[in-house]
Amino acid sequence: EAAVTQSPRNKVAVTGGKVTLSCNQTNNHNNMYWYRQDTGHGLRLIHYSYGAGSTEKGDIPDGYKASRPSQENFSLILELATPSQTSVYFCASGLNAEQFFGPGTRLTVL
Amino acid sequence: DAKTTQPDSMESTEGETVHLPCSHATISGNEYIYWYRQVPLQGPEYVTHGLQQNTTNSMAFLAIASDRKSSTLILPHVSLRDAAVYHCILRALSGGSNAKLTFGKGTKLSVKS
Numbered sequence: 001e002a003a004v005t006q007s008p009r010n011k012v013a014v015t016g017g018k019v020t021l022s023c024n025q026t027n028n029h030n031n032m033y034w035y036r037q038d039t040g041h042g043l044r045l046i047h048y049s050y051g052a053g054s055t056e057k058g059d060i061p062d063g064y065k066a067s068r069p070s071q072e073n074f075s076l077i078l079e080l081a082t083p084s085q086t087s088v089y090f091c092a093s094g095l096n097a098e099q100f101f102g103p104g105t106r107l108t109v110l
Numbered sequence: 111d112a113k114t115t116q117p118d119s120m121e122s123t124e125g126e127t128v129h130l131p132c133s134h135a136t137i138s139g140n141e142y143i144y145w146y147r148q149v150p151l152q153g154p155e156y157v158t159h160g161l162q163q164n165t166t167n168s169m170a171f172l173a174i175a176s177d178r179k180s181s182t183l184i185l186p187h188v189s190l191r192d193a194a195v196y197h198c199i200l201r202a203l204s205g206g207s208n209a210k211l212t213f214g215k216g217t218k219l220s221v222k223s
Contacts, residue, residue, distance in 0.1 A: 033210065033211075035213075040215075042212075042213035042214045042216065043211075043213040044213075045210045045211070045212070048210060058210060059210075090153045090154075097142065097144050097159065097199075097201040097211060098156050098159070099156065099211060101152075101153025101155070102153055104151070104152070104153055
């Protein structure tokens with residue numbers, strides 16, 4: 001069964017609304033990551049975590065917060081969603097640089 | 111700033127052996143070469159990695175030049191399922207901020223039947 005799961009798989013939000021994307025991993029990895037992927041671009045790192053209670057800024061953290069309440073769970077929070085945050089979001093857990101990705105969440109902000 | 115250079119696209123036919131090149135002329139001594147692939151509507155999938163010696167696993171063979179300035183991912187007997195975007199990524203295994211992967215546009219491999 002899948003070791004990294006994401007919910008929801010699809011989400012439509014309104015501008016200015018709050019959105020929470022959830023990720024759960026059963027790999028028991030310390031490191032977890034949130035990326036976004038836009039058409040014609042590679043994945044870009046938003047936030048990552050080294051373990052429960054830790055969050056670090058990635059390359060494009062503006063407009064996003066992250067929360068790591070436990071080893072298994074890592075959330076990405078958009079406090080005030082904007083249309084520019086329409087994208088596909090991938091969560092991953094990792095052991096060194098071998099990262100295991102979830103299936104993605106397609107977010108549309110209207 | 112991109113540290114690896116890959117062709118935008120390559121084409122192949124089922125059953126062929128495919129060689130995907132990657133140039134990394136400024137690679138540091140502590141950087142590993144990682145390969146990931148991604149099919150549409152799915153997250154990236156780890157393929158292989160190496161430091162200096164050639165490596166092989168069930169998915170691919172990674173050939174690394176002796177000066178480490180280039181590498182080639184070799185896919186034997188490709189099938190339609192191997193059609194994907196292949197990413198060559200450098201990463202130092204020193205933890206901290208180096209834990210992240212930086213994805214470029216990769217090489218889009220098309221496979222014809």
